[in-house]
Amino acid sequence: MRTMSNLADRIEAYLKRILGETEEGYIVLQRGTLADYFSCAPSQINYVLTTRFTAEKGYLVESRRGGGGYLRIIKLGLDPEGKFQRLMAELIGEELSQERAYNLIDRLEEEEIFTKKEAILIKSIFADRILADLVPKASALRARMMKEILANMCRDDINI
Amino acid sequence: MRTMSNLADRIEAYLKRILGETEEGYIVLQRGTLADYFSCAPSQINYVLTTRFTAEKGYLVESRRGGGGYLRIIKLGLDPEGKFQRLMAELIGEELSQERAYNLIDRLEEEEIFTKKEAILIKSIFADRILADLVPKASALRARMMKEILANMCRDDINI
DNA sequence: CTTTTATTGACTATATTTGACCTTGTGACC
DNA sequence: GGTCACAAGGTCAAATATAGTCAATAAAAG
Secondary structure, eight states, X not given: OOOOOSHHHHHHHHHHHHHHHOSSSEEEEOHHHHHHHTTSOHHHHHHHHHHHSOTTTTEEEEEEOSTTOEEEEEEXXXXXXXXXXXXXXXXXXXXXXXXXXXXXHHHHHHTTSSOHHHHHHHXXXXXXXXHTTTXXXXXXXHHHHHHHHHHHHTOGGGGO | OOOSOSHHHHHHHHHHHHHHHOSSSEEEEOHHXXXXXXXXOHHHHHHHHHHHSOTTTTEEEEEEOSTTOEEEEEEOOOOTTOHHHHHHHHXXXXXXXXXXXXXXXXXXXXXXXXXXXXXXXXXXXXXXXXXXXXXXXXXXXXXXXXXXXXXXXXXXTSOO
């Protein structure tokens, strides 16, 4: 269980909770109102959005300024058509930092492509702590490993 | 003989005591607070963690910096036959060739410690084909990764 | 006396919080 | 239509709050 002791974590949890309670898969709210609710600087909301609601984590944020302005936070599902290939092509590339890898793995766990145990297992060996001193280009290795894992997840003989 | 009166030992004993009293199998605390409690340098805490709370001794440590930062010390679950600890001990400081790794993984799959999918997943990224050109000491990395995986298999907080 | 283990502190890395300033959209007024 | 006030949201950098690393030194063990 997270300590939830800092503001950013509490705002994140709040947004995820109401996102989970809604039917449409997105929520619309105002930055200033939310900032008031948590008695914080409005820019704190941007901080939470940019660190917790990224594309890798499966979210899309739209907004509008001016009168009637708003924030819309959308929870994305995976495209069932060729999802692995799309993920590999769009999100991995030639380099994959520890943080981006973890986000991606969490996302694949949410989509039930990995079990919790598999997610922990993969994250454990993708850690900089494990790779850094033995691998000059750790991000290149992570990218390669992640692609290899995803390719193997497509094997037919895997669910026997 | 240890005098049992040095700081590191007392901090170790303290952490193990509160770990034993908790229900969840892990504790969360702050490095600075603990250092204050023992009136020592914060880095002393890191020393204790790296020397006493290692995977081979049955612990995992996770942490986070910045506001709301914390240390989480996880006590690994019981391993009655000491199988993992023995495997880890054998692998410490050793090298693990692709062939030996594959044999070990197959054995753990037969013993139903890994599912077929997990075995395929691990083997896929342990291949020399994946590691060789990016990792000067591929066997050292495999040994380290394998230990890390085994440690994580003992976590109580993953429901296997 | 030598080797191993423990202690400390200076420096580094990372995450969060806040505030001053910037940009864009809307509508009233001319 | 142009301009202006106001109502959003955006950006960025400084201040603050944590934790990590490393190397020098001290203490203990052998």
